[in-house]
Amino acid sequence: MTAPTIKWTGSTDGHAELIDQTLLPCEVRVVSVKSVKEMWHAIKVLQIRGAPAIGIGAAYGVVLGVQEVPDSAPIEQLHDKLTEVCDYLAASRPTAVNLFWALGRMKKSAESAGVSTTVQLKEILLDEAKAIHREDAAMCRAIGANGAHLIAEGNGILTHCNAGGLATAEYGTALALMFTAHEQGKQFAVYADETRPLLQGARLTTWELCQAGIDVTLICDNMAGHLMKLGKIDLVITGADRIAANGDAANKIGTYAVAVLAKAHNIPFYIAAPSSTFDLATAGGDEIPIEQRDPREVSHPLGQQAAPDNVKVYNPAFDVTPHEYITAIITEKGLIESPDTAAVKSHLCK
Amino acid sequence: MTAPTIKWTGSTDGHAELIDQTLLPCEVRVVSVKSVKEMWHAIKVLQIRGAPAIGIGAAYGVVLGVQEVPDSAPIEQLHDKLTEVCDYLAASRPTAVNLFWALGRMKKSAESAGVSTTVQLKEILLDEAKAIHREDAAMCRAIGANGAHLIAEGNGILTHCNAGGLATAEYGTALALMFTAHEQGKQFAVYADETRPLLQGARLTTWELCQAGIDVTLICDNMAGHLMKLGKIDLVITGADRIAANGDAANKIGTYAVAVLAKAHNIPFYIAAPSSTFDLATAGGDEIPIEQRDPREVSHPLGQQAAPDNVKVYNPAFDVTPHEYITAIITEKGLIESPDTAAVKSHLCK
Numbered sequence: 277m278t279a280p281t282i283k284w285t286g287s288t289d290g291h292a293e294l295i296d297q298t299l300l301p302c303e304v305r306v307v308s309v310k311s312v313k314e315m316w317h318a319i320k321v322l323q324i325r326g327a328p329a330i331g332i333g334a335a336y337g338v339v340l341g342v343q344e345v346p347d348s349a350p351i352e353q354l355h356d357k358l359t360e361v362c363d364y365l366a367a368s369r370p371t372a373v374n375l376f377w378a379l380g381r382m383k384k385s386a387e388s389a390g391v392s393t394t395v396q397l398k399e400i401l402l403d404e405a406k407a408i409h410r411e412d413a414a415m416c417r418a419i420g421a422n423g424a425h426l427i428a429e430g431n432g433i434l435t436h437c438n439a440g441g442l443a444t445a446e447y448g449t450a451l452a453l454m455f456t457a458h459e460q461g462k463q464f465a466v467y468a469d470e471t472r473p474l475l476q477g478a479r480l481t482t483w484e485l486c487q488a489g490i491d492v493t494l495i496c497d498n499m500a501g502h503l504m505k506l507g508k509i510d511l512v513i514t515g516a517d518r519i520a521a522n523g524d525a526a527n528k529i530g531t532y533a534v535a536v537l538a539k540a541h542n543i544p545f546y547i548a549a550p551s552s553t554f555d556l557a558t559a560g561g562d563e564i565p566i567e568q569r570d571p572r573e574v575s576h577p578l579g580q581q582a583a584p585d586n587v588k589v590y591n592p593a594f595d596v597t598p599h600e601y602i603t604a605i606i607t608e609k610g611l612i613e614s615p616d617t618a619a620v621k622s623h624l625c626k
Numbered sequence: 627m628t629a630p631t632i633k634w635t636g637s638t639d640g641h642a643e644l645i646d647q648t649l650l651p652c653e654v655r656v657v658s659v660k661s662v663k664e665m666w667h668a669i670k671v672l673q674i675r676g677a678p679a680i681g682i683g684a685a686y687g688v689v690l691g692v693q694e695v696p697d698s699a700p701i702e703q704l705h706d707k708l709t710e711v712c713d714y715l716a717a718s719r720p721t722a723v724n725l726f727w728a729l730g731r732m733k734k735s736a737e738s739a740g741v742s743t744t745v746q747l748k749e750i751l752l753d754e755a756k757a758i759h760r761e762d763a764a765m766c767r768a769i770g771a772n773g774a775h776l777i778a779e780g781n782g783i784l785t786h787c788n789a790g791g792l793a794t795a796e797y798g799t800a801l802a803l804m805f806t807a808h809e810q811g812k813q814f815a816v817y818a819d820e821t822r823p824l825l826q827g828a829r830l831t832t833w834e835l836c837q838a839g840i841d842v843t844l845i846c847d848n849m850a851g852h853l854m855k856l857g858k859i860d861l862v863i864t865g866a867d868r869i870a871a872n873g874d875a876a877n878k879i880g881t882y883a884v885a886v887l888a889k890a891h892n893i894p895f896y897i898a899a900p901s902s903t904f905d906l907a908t909a910g911g912d913e914i915p916i917e918q919r920d921p922r923e924v925s926h927p928l929g930q931q932a933a934p935d936n937v938k939v940y941n942p943a944f945d946v947t948p949h950e951y952i953t954a955i956i957t958e959k960g961l962i963e964s965p966d967t968a969a970v971k972s973h974l975c976k
Contacts, residue, residue, distance in 0.1 A: 301932075301933055301934035301935075301937075302935075436848075467940070469848070470822070470924065470932070470933075471848070472820070472822065472846040472847065472848060473846050475927070475932050478924075478925070478933040478937075479933065482933050482937050483933075486934050486937065491938075492938065493939065493940050494924055494925060494933050494937050494938065494939045495924070495940050495941075496822040496847070496879070496880070496941075497822065497846070497847050498819070498821070498822060498847035498848070498883055498884075499879055499940065500883065501883025501886055502882050502942060502945040505882060505945070529846070529848055529849055529852060530846070530848025530851075530852075532852050532855060533848055533850065533851025533852065533883070533887055534848075536851055536886070536887055536890050537883055537886055539890075540886050540889075540890060574820065574828075574844055574845070574846055575828070575844060577825070577927045578927055578928060578930045578932060580928045580929075581651075581652055582651075582820070582825045582828045582928060583651055583820075583828040583829065583832050583833075584651035584832055584833045585651075585652075587651075587828075587832050587836065587842070587844050588841075588842065588843045588844065589843065589844045589845070590817070590843050590844070590845050590849065590853070591845075591846075591849075595849075595851070595852040595855070
C-alpha cells in the first residue's frame, strides 16, 4: 500500500496519521490525528475501521489523551487521566471487541509498569501502543507466509468482502496470502465480490490490490458462480469474524453461498484469520447469533432509494459456513486442514 | 397492479397510456403517449421495457404514427406511412427481437387486410395491436394457471430479476405463478433478489408484488444461500431470456448461482417462460453468447462511484443454467418436467 492504515509520528508528544477510509476509493487522504477527541471521532465515523485497526487506533488514542497531562505533573494525575481517556474511547464504537481489548492492555501496562515519573509512564504507554501495532502486523505477515503456497502461478482467486490491510495494521488476513504470493513473484488474477450491501469489496479490496499492483477484477456477488462454471476460479480465500470450536466460521453475509458454490465446482475454499478469531466457548456455528442491520443499507444503496417506500428487507450482517465446506483455515500458527473440533483444538494448543 | 403496464384509450384516433418505469419505485406516474415520436422516446429511454411490453408499445406506436394520415387520404398514402413509421420505430431499440416481430406482424396485417379505405385500414391496424396485446396477456395468464399449483400454502419462494407484469402486457411469467396462486387465496412469502447490477428485483419485482398485496421481502443477491440454509425457501421461480433445445436456460446473471444453491439444498428450481423463448436452432447452453455490458453498471451503482477509477470489471448480462438444475419449465402449454432435448421437443409439438 502507498500509505499505512495508521502510523505514529514522533515521540510521546507526537501524533497519529491514518488513511481516511470514508473517502476511499475516490480519494486517498492521510489525516493527522492530534488529540484523543480527534481519534474518538475517527473511530466513530469509520475513518479507521476493522477490528484490529480500531484496537491500534484506540491504543494511540490513549497516548494522545495523556499528552494533556504536563510532564511535570505527579504520576497519579496521569493514572487518573488514563482511566478517563479509556472510558471516553470505549464509547466510540461500543460493540468493537478489539477496542476494549486494546484499552484493557494499555491500562494493564500502566498498572504493572513499576515506574515513578509521568514522563516514564508516557513512554511505557507509547511502547505498549506500538507493541499492539507491531504484533498485529507480525501476525498478518505470519498468516501470509503460512498460506501463500496455496496460491499457484496463474491461479484465479475469488475473495469476498475486505480482509485486507485497511482492517489491520497492514497486510490483512485473506489478502495477506495474496500480498505475500505477489512478493514471491507469482502472477495470479483476483476476482473481488463487491459485497453488498456495504460494498467493502468494491470500495476497499479492489483499492488495496490495485495499490499493490495485483491483477484484480471487480464483480457483483451474483457473478461468482458463473465465473466458477467458466473455470476462472482455482481457489477461494476469505477472512472470518468468529470461528466456533468445531471450525464453523461466521463471516460477511454471502460467504456461505460462495462456499457452497465452491464445493459444487470442486474448488478449495480457504479462510484466513488469526487464532484470536476462534471462540472456543461456542461449540458450533448454530450458536453464533446473526446481527440484523439497518434495512436502508439494502433498500438505499449508497444512500439512494432503489426499492419501494417501506419495503420489507432482510439484512443479516453475517452468515455461517459449516466446517465441512472449509478446505483449511490459515492462522499465524499454520494451517488447520479439514477443520473440526479435534483439529481446531490441537492447532490452538500448539 | 394498480395501473396496467400499457393500455389503449379510445378508437383509432385515441392514444396509449403507460406507467413510466424509469420513475419506479419512487413514483407511479401514468404518461399519455399521443404520437409515434413520443412512443419512440418511451421505448428508447426505457419508460416501457421488457421484450413483450416493447412489442406491444411498438404496435400501438404504429397506430399513433398512421393517425398523421387524414381519413380522407387515399389508402396508398397510409401504406407508405406505415412503412415509414415501422422503420422509424425499429430504430428505437435495435436489439429488441420482439420489437421487430411486432412491427412485422403489423405490416403483414395491413398487407393481407383486403380493405379499400384508409379508415378501414386504420381499424385493422388498431385491431392487430390490440390482438398482440391480448395474446400476450392470455399467454401470461396461461403460464400462471399452469404453474400456480407448484406454490403451496405457506411456501417461501425465491425469485431473481424481474419476470413480472411490467415486462409484459400484464402478469408476467415467473410472477404470473405468484399472482395466480395469490388469486386462489394462497398465503406465501416471496424473497426478491435485488439483482445487481441494475437492481430490477429491488426496483420492479418488489413494487409489483407489493401492489398485488403479496408478502415480499427484499434481499441482496448474496443472502439467498443463507435463507436456503435457514429453511426459508421452498421453491425458486425465475424467468428466462432464451432456452436452448436441450432445456439449458439463459437468464439474468446470478440465476445459475441460485440454481446451484437450490440443488445443494434440495429445493426445486422452476423457470417460467413462453414457448417463444425456446431457440431450437441452439442445441445447448454453451452455444448461447453472453453479452458483456458497461463496466460502470458495476463500478457505479445507481450512478455513484463505488470502486477505484478505471478498476477492471467483469459484467456479463446473463448466465446459463444447465437443464440438469431445472426441475421444470412452465410455458403457456403446460409443464416440461426434467427438461432435456426429447422433453422440450415433445412439449413444443403439442
